[in-house]
Amino acid sequence: MQHRQSIALLLVLLFVLMGASGPVLLSQLTKQQLAGKDVYSKGIGVSEVKITAQMSGVSVPATVMACVNCHNADGSGNPEGGITPSNITWKELTKNYGGQLQNQRKRPAYTERTLRNAISTGMDPAGNELHSAMPRYEMSREDMDNLISYLKVLGNSGEKGVTDETLQIGVALPEKTNSPNDKSESLRQLVNAYIKELNNGGGIYNRKVSVQFFTEASAVDENELFMIVGEGSSDMEKAINQAQIPSLLSHSQKRTTQGFKNPYAFYVYPSWVGQSTSLLQFSKEKGMLSKGTTLTVLYEDIPSKKGVVDELFSHCKKHYGIEPTLIPMGSNDITEISQEIGDKDIVLYLGAPNLGNTLLKQLELNDKHPFILVPGSITGIDLYNVPDSFKNKVFVGFPTWPSERTPDAKKKYETLKAKYVLPNSWKASQWEMLSQLVTAEEILKRTGRNLYQEKVKENFETLFQYANGLSPALSYDLNRRVGSNLMYIIGFDSAKSQIKLITTLNSPEN
Amino acid sequence: MKKFQLIIIALLLLAPLSLVAQKAKHKGGACCATKETAANEKSTFSLGDMKDIPNVQLTNQYGQDVEFFDLIEGKVVALNFIFTSCKTICPPMGANFVQLQTLMKDRVESSELVMLTVSIDPQTDTPERLKAWSEKFETEVDWTLLTGDKNDINTLLKKLEVYTALKEEHAPVILLGKEGGENWVRTNGLANPNELAKTLNGFFEPKNDTRTGSTSNPDEMYFTNVELMNQHGENMRLYADLMKDKVVIVNPFFTECTGVCPIMSATLEKIQEHLGDKMGDEVHIISLTVDYETDQQEELEAYSKIYHAEKGWYFMTGAKENIEFALHKFGKKVENREGHDSVFLVGNVKTKLWKKVNGLANVDEIIAEVDSVIADSLE
Structure with a gap:
């Protein structure tokens, strides 16, 4: 068993190395067809002259009326407002007995030449005018050639990361460490186990799922990925939208942008900023935070947290009229910092997870007992080892809680764990990853055998109160990109010597 | 299947309201609804008294609160209806509307004409979304896009008789008329903008109007x-x-x-x-x-x-x-x-x-x- 696992690991490593040496091209589209796809789905060509669309004497950039808008990613046509755009797959256009339009008019089969003509002058091969809602497109010869080459394969998917037999999913993991209980490694094992189980059961509509693990945002573009799950970051969000890959990520660091500016990155939980502000809201509701309160934000001096801290500063100023003191904190600063903090202050702790309890001990030594707010996804604190004098002063916020898990879901995890000997470390993170995988599988299955990234995105947008038994129910829409706004506030029950759920509230994400 | 049933039910309940869409279906010529039917079926109607719309407080694309009646009072009005996630007919309608604006630029600049676009999906269409949508058309002319509370928008849409239960069923309608005037025109929003401009021009009073004498000739x-x-x-x-x-x-x-x-x-x-x-x-x-x-x-x-x-x-x-x-x-x-x-x-x-x-x-x-x-x- 051990032996098999290491072989598997080696294979994975090999895969990663291959990925690093050069992109693995799965898509069957040629370079020309890919350029044609840009014309079709974005209205963007390779020539300097922009493509324009004309309708009833009006000329607009083709980006406003790209082919895909009406004809769909698969060429089938998207009926709306009493207009049914034609099916424009090559098979349909070139049937040798021609075609019959919905108004009973007939036309001969299209040829490459008559199709060019139809796109640019709006005349079908019979010499009849196309429907008035079909714009006439003006584009360079080169762009037209590219478009035609793509139209010939339209409807055969040709999406990134999809072949007839395989489907490639990217999994974003945290950076690997040398720790024996490495988070990244735990998650990797869980994902491999899940995917193996899935593939043994036939994959998704007869496609085997293959996984590409990565940590850097740059990998999003370098690999042929159909979909992405895992841990997000602002850089990754940017890369995902650039590459137009529908993605389900745990949460962003800064506040999540709304759907129309961020079409492809969907998050399960509130952002780091959202989770932190929920704790502040909680402290205000409980009367800890008021206008005169001194609020200190202690943070680990790394770029991702620095960005969060800046957003938090403006949030506090705007909503509470407080300018928090922002202090970067390393292990050597604890003594000094604990002297600066007052007994009645509030500390929002975004420091390193291993320094939280040290800080509390130092504060106790100085006889200072401020309220400590800890967003659990960003950092951590060991509630069982909190000094007694802090027992009712430390509050941790989590976007999910074990009470959400159904018996079926628990069984699913335990079965995987037993069968694939999953590590005991980072269990909460494993649960989260499992939840994402289940949701992703569901969305892919809803999309069907005929896979299009755009359809996957749209299917996310129709999720309403979707519960997979592992996380709080998820809802998305055209604007919403955070599936669950819930925050569980956890404290310590000193009488029973156990952690307790104090309350839940909705994170104000936007 | 469920969705399909829902659509059927909605169609049955709201048959008269989604007239254009339905008509197209029944003729089996959905593709040509705009040109052959809707475009030629230019109908006139009376808008009635818009003042009686109770407190229709709307928000424009800049996030400012506006009252619908204030926008149209005493003016010639061109009104169309879109939602920003609509892909098939709304972009062409938007382009058409922008062209109409360009043709009517002088009238818009002199505040005689107001061009309004109302979102029929106000829950999704935030002011930012409307703004981003309108900017795609790269127009310079003043154009007001409106969203608001869903109930308020629906009240307005019902008053204007353009309400549909499903936003996907909405027809490419444009309304042209003068506030307080009788003969409002309901026509196809995808029609040639020159034709629409001609219709709009008919609503303006000629300057130095000495026409209305006490003549019976x-x-x-x-x-x-x-x-x-x-x-x-x-x-x-x-x-x-x-x-x-x-x-x-x-x-x-x-x-x-x-x-x-x-x-x-x-x-x-x-x-x-x-x-x-x-x-x-x-x-x-x-x-x-x-x-x-x-x-x-x-x-x-x-x-x-x-x-x-x-x-x-x-x-x-x-x-x-x-x-x-x-x-x-x-x-x-x-x-x-x-x-x-x-x-x-x-x-x-x-x-x-x-x-x-x-x-x-x-x-x-x-x-x-x-x-x-x-x-x-x-x-």
Whole structure:
């Protein structure tokens, strides 16, 4: 068993190395067809002259009326407002007995030449005018050639990361460490186990799922990925939208942008900023935070947290009229910092997870007992080892809680764990990853055998109160990109010597 | 399956409301609904009193609160309906609307015309979303896009009779009219913007309106006394000064026209010669410019001299809406100046005998026709 696992690991490593040496091209589209796809789905060509669309004497950039808008990613046509755009797959256009339009008019089969003509002058091969809602497109010869080459394969998917037999999913993991209980490694094992189980059961509509693990945002573009799950970051969000890959990520660091500016990155939980502000809201509701309160934000001096801290500063100023003191904190600063903090202050702790309890001990030594707010996804604190004098002063916020898990879901995890000997470390993170995988599988299955990234995105947008038994129910829409706004506030029950759920509230994400 | 059932139920419940979409389906010619049915089914209706819409407080694309009635009060209005995630018909409707704005730019700038786009999916369409959507069309003209509370929007949509339960069922409708006016036009929002502009222009009052006199003369009521200006810079009223009790020869022209106009004007010069003393007393020749922008008084005066125009031959121009109105009344209004015809209208205003005469025909034949109209009498 051990032996098999290491072989598997080696294979994975090999895969990663291959990925690093050069992109693995799965898509069957040629370079020309890919350029044609840009014309079709974005209205963007390779020539300097922009493509324009004309309708009833009006000329607009083709980006406003790209082919895909009406004809769909698969060429089938998207009926709306009493207009049914034609099916424009090559098979349909070139049937040798021609075609019959919905108004009973007939036309001969299209040829490459008559199709060019139809796109640019709006005349079908019979010499009849196309429907008035079909714009006439003006584009360079080169762009037209590219478009035609793509139209010939339209409807055969040709999406990134999809072949007839395989489907490639990217999994974003945290950076690997040398720790024996490495988070990244735990998650990797869980994902491999899940995917193996899935593939043994036939994959998704007869496609085997293959996984590409990565940590850097740059990998999003370098690999042929159909979909992405895992841990997000602002850089990754940017890369995902650039590459137009529908993605389900745990949460962003800064506040999540709304759907129309961020079409492809969907998050399960509130952002780091959202989770932190929920704790502040909680402290205000409980009367800890008021206008005169001194609020200190202690943070680990790394770029991702620095960005969060800046957003938090403006949030506090705007909503509470407080300018928090922002202090970067390393292990050597604890003594000094604990002297600066007052007994009645509030500390929002975004420091390193291993320094939280040290800080509390130092504060106790100085006889200072401020309220400590800890967003659990960003950092951590060991509630069982909190000094007694802090027992009712430390509050941790989590976007999910074990009470959400159904018996079926628990069984699913335990079965995987037993069968694939999953590590005991980072269990909460494993649960989260499992939840994402289940949701992703569901969305892919809803999309069907005929896979299009755009359809996957749209299917996310129709999720309403979707519960997979592992996380709080998820809802998305055209604007919403955070599936669950819930925050569980956890404290310590000193009488029973156990952690307790104090309350839940909705994170104000936007 | 569920979704399908839902659509059927919605259709049954709201059958009259989603008329266009349904009609298209039943004909099995959904593709052509816009051109063949909706476009030609231009219907007029009365908007009624918009003041009775209870507190329709809306938000524009800049996030400012606005009241619907404040936006339209006393104005000519063009209204269309979209949602930003609509892919098939809304982008073309937007493009059409923008083109209509460009055509109507002056009216928008003078605040006589307000162009409004209302979101039918206000829950999704935040002001930022509307703004981003409108910016795709790269227009410079002032354009207000509206969203708001779903109930408020629905109240408005129902009042305007464009409400549909499913946003996907919404038809490409555009409403054109004047606040407080009766004859609002409901038509296809994908129709040619030039046509829409023509309809809109009909809602504006001509400037210096002297039409509404206390006359009961049907001709005067038809032609009105809209004010025009002749080649001498004098204002003349269309019916009272130019037509009343006269035989008139009306032709469209423009001074820069190098095609048929010189021929027709030369012909008119010969007619003037033939009519002699009758000119001015009995007969007026009215040459109406189809290019009011170029043809100001000086151009007309210079042009009239080339053809030795004398008493009773008037070359007319005027404010845009006035000259267009006059041309319209003679059936001579054109979209671009080259489109004017070469037909003389010869009319005996007293006897109401009107003849159309080919302006390029032999002069003698034309003179014979003119004489026959002059000779007409009521007996």
